[in-house]
Amino acid sequence: MSPTNIKFALKNDAKMIYTSLNRQTEFYLVVQNFESRYLPQVRVVLSGPPEIKLLIKAERYGGISHGGKKRRLFKFIPKSEGIFTITAFLHSGNYEMLTLPIEVRVGNVQVQPRPIIQKVVPEVKKSINQINCPFCHEKIDDDAKFCSNCGSNLTEKEDHKKITKTCYNCGHELPIEAKFCAKCGEKLI
Numbered sequence: 001m002s003p004t005n006i007k008f009a010l011k012n013d014a015k016m017i018y019t020s021l022n023r024q025t026e027f028y029l030v031v032q033n034f035e036s037r038y039l040p041q042v043r044v045v046l047s048g049p050p051e052i053k054l055l056i057k058a059e060r061y062g063g064i065s066h067g068g069k070k071r072r073l074f075k076f077i078p079k080s081e082g083i084f085t086i087t088a089f090l091h092s093g094n095y096e097m098l099t100l101p102i103e104v105r106v107g108n109v110q111v112q113p114r115p116i117i118q119k120v121v122p123e124v125k126k127s128i129n130q131i132n133c134p135f136c137h138e139k140i141d142d143d144a145k146f147c148s149n150c151g152s153n154l155t156e157k158e159d160h161k162k163i164t165k166t167c168y169n170c171g172h173e174l175p176i177e178a179k180f181c182a183k184c185g186e187k188l189i
Contacts, residue, residue: 006039007032008090008098011071016103024055024077029088029100031061032069039064039092044072047087051080052104081107132177137165137189 010017011028019025033039042061046054059072076086083105090098129142138149145155164173167181167188180187 005033005035006090006097007034008088008100010100010102016105018105019078021078021081021107024075025104026073026075027102028071028073029059030069030071031064031090033064033066036066038066039068041091041093042070043091044074045089045091046074047089048076049084051078051082051106052084052086053077053079054086076104078104078106081109083109134165134176
């Protein structure tokens with residue numbers, strides 16, 4: 001029989017039990033059988049730390065038919081404030097089927113929040129080198145794919161890029177970065 005066909009939980013699927021110091025506390029454990037066969041001789045045994053006095057340590061559920069559900073009442077008295085775990089063991093016949101840890105919070109216990117760890121991603125510094133656009137000669141970032149002034153595609157192959165420019169006044173060939181003609185002194189656009 002697979003333990004996945006058995007539901008073993010606190011009543012109303014509660015996640016934990018809250019209580020006060022030295023106060024008798026009651027809770028129900030529910031066993032539901034989703035197995036297609038009868039579940040014989042079901043019992044639950046509790047185990048807990050010394051800070052929790054278990055008044056009812058074991059209960060028998062008898063047999064549970066397919067789709068059947070049974071619950072049993074358990075009682076304990078907490079002797080110390082804090083967060084503790086009671087463990088419930090579900091047995092059928094002579095073997096243990098499931099284990100259910102039950103968190104018990106006694107008193108006004110503050111749970112320490114887990115620190116938020118923020119992963120710091122190193123900032124990649126962008127190159128601030130600038131070049132002139134080979135088409136309109138406006139200053140642009142050296143890693144730009146398009147000119148922000150004229151919109152020209154700057155990702156063409158290197159052999160298609162214009163490496164030099166010509167002075168429109170005297171026709172002298174100049175480096176692409178030149179702002180003035182070295183021969184006639186004309187301001188280049």
